[in-house]
Amino acid sequence: MQNNISHDSKLQIAGAGIIVTGGTTGIGRAIAAVLAKEGANVFLCGTNEEHLRETLQHIEDKQVRGKVKGKTTDLSTEDGIxxxxxxADEHLGKLDVLVNNAALAHQDVYDGEYSDWERVIKTNLLSYIACTRYALDRMTPTGRGHIINIGSMSSDVREKGSSIYVATKSGIQGFTETLRKEVNEKGIKVSLVEPGAVMSNMQPDEVEQQQEALARMEMMEAEDIGDAILFALTRPMRCDVAEIKIKPHLQII
Structure with a gap:
């Protein structure tokens, strides 16, 4: 059962311990920067050492209030998780928020073979499940915490040519909705964030084409997702932002 935390209490972002998976590029990198700016201590991870160094330097250059650390690891493996x-335990000391964001792009069933699909599914879906369990082990004793799962509008649109990716994002949607029913009574919040088109390295278009789409308001900046997450995290205990669908103004989906 829930502890005696007041219904109007809020998570204090300044000083909060936050993990962001897939935090070295795109949406994850922007989320880490937005939360660190507000004073959160963020631990992020990715698979590329150069991307990690660039991201840590990028956030440090913004002179954020929080501390940001990270490591490279493969979340498609149990050892990596x-x-x-x-x-994260060593650097944060506590865990208030987990942002599950790690993802690999993939096309349809004609693209790749078993080992490729296995890595995508383990990264995009199984890592969410596993990281959530590890996070709950740390949050449950305190009677408070917040799990943010980054899904995709693809789980609703289900566009042709992306069946493998859509399968993972649809799985995240179902997992998140059910998880919330399982852990809310423990004082832990769960939110699903499903973005539309966002400028990132996940997009198939070149950077110039993405910038043109942004100018036409058919694409968002990654920081828009970070701002949405900050809103969800700072609602009072009595209020759960269970789901956010955030679309570019002129992306008609």
């Missing part, structure tokens, strides 16, 4: 949480 264990390494993430071991390092």
């Amino acid at each position: 264990k390494e993430l949480f071991k390092s």
Whole structure:
């Protein structure tokens, strides 16, 4: 059962311990920067050492209030997930928020073979489940915490040519909705964030084409997703932002 936390209490972002998976590029990088700006201590991870260094420097250059650390690890493996949480425990000391964001792009069933699909599904879906369990082990004793799962509008649109990716994002949608029913009574919040088109390295278009789409308001900046997450995290205890669908103004989906 829930503890005696007041219904109008709010998570204090300044000083909060936050993990962001897939935090070295795109949406994850923007989320980490937005939350660190507000004073959160963020631990992020990715698979590319150069991207990690660039991201840590990029956020440091913004002179954020919070501390930001990170490591490279492969979340498609159990060992990689264990390494993430071991390092995060050492740097954060506590865990208030988990942002599950790690994702690999993939096309349809004609693209790749078993080993490719296995890595995508383990990264895009199984890592969400596993990281959530590790996070709950740390949050449940305190009677408070917040799990943010980054899904995609693809889970509703289900566009042709992306069946593997859509399968993982649809799985996240179902997992998140059910998870909320399982952990809310423990004082833990769960939110699903489903963005439309966002400028990032996940997009198939070149940067110039993405910038043109942004100018036409058919695409968003990654920081828009970070701002939405900040809103969800700072609602009072009595109020859950269970789901956010955020679309570019002129992306008609």
